[in-house]
Amino acid sequence: MPFPALKKISFCYHHNVIVNQRAQLDEGKKLIISPYALLWHNDKYYLAGNYEKYNNISNYRIDRMKHVELTDLSVRPFSEVSDYRECFDTTDYARKSFHMFHGEQERIVLRCSNDLIDVIVDKFGRNIELSCHDRNAFTVRAxxxxSDGLVEWLMQHGDRVVVLSPKRLKEKMIHQIDAMRTAYQIT
Structure with a gap:
């Protein structure tokens, strides 16, 4: 029996808003998505798929999706919007994503305190490119x-992780640090 052709799904996607001093879901926006994978992250399920308006993969929380329906539209091949060719590699995709944010794929270089080795291996896997930086730190390339999710993930480690490259990511980190300094009115 041949495998049935994969179809896009439509749903109304909601975000939380504050109404009368309470959080509730907004009216939502109708989306049509080519679904590729379901992912579990921080006790939430996400759908990784392509929103037809863009040439990338986005993540959608399942609990924010309402009125999900199967369409008659054929799925856009993930090879058109990602580096995956034969199959959608959910393990690799999750390893490259931070807090389920998606962005441009880039090679980063981080200097990490030696006490973060387990955190780095848990996130990137054992095949990650590591080198000794000095007796207190190592360098990782990945x-x-x-994305903003990567910046948030890096910020949680404070001065135990320093971005060495790319310059754009380093500048994002500096901007976030300055914004926090301003928020706390630290001069």
Missing amino acids: SVFV
Whole structure:
């Protein structure tokens, strides 16, 4: 029996808003998505797929999707919007994503305190490119999606992780640090 042709799905996607001093879901926006994978992250399920308006992959929380329907439209091949060719590699995709944010894939270089080795291996896997920086730190090189989620993930480690490259990511980190300094009115 031949495998049935994969179809796009439509759904109304919602975000939380504040109404009368309470959080509730907004009216939502109708989307049509080519679904590629379901992912589990931080106790939430996500759908990784392509929103027909863009040439990339986005992530959608399943609990924010309402009125999900199968369409008659054929799925856009993931090879058109990602580096995956034969199959959608969910393990690799999750490893490159941070807090389920997606961005441009870039090669990053980080200097990390030696006490973060387990955190780095848990996130990037054992085949990650590592080198000794000095007796207190190591350098890691990885190809990841540069996004706000990556910046948040890096910020949680404070001065134990320093971005060495690319310059654009380093500048994002500096901007976030300056924004926090301003928020706390630290001069």
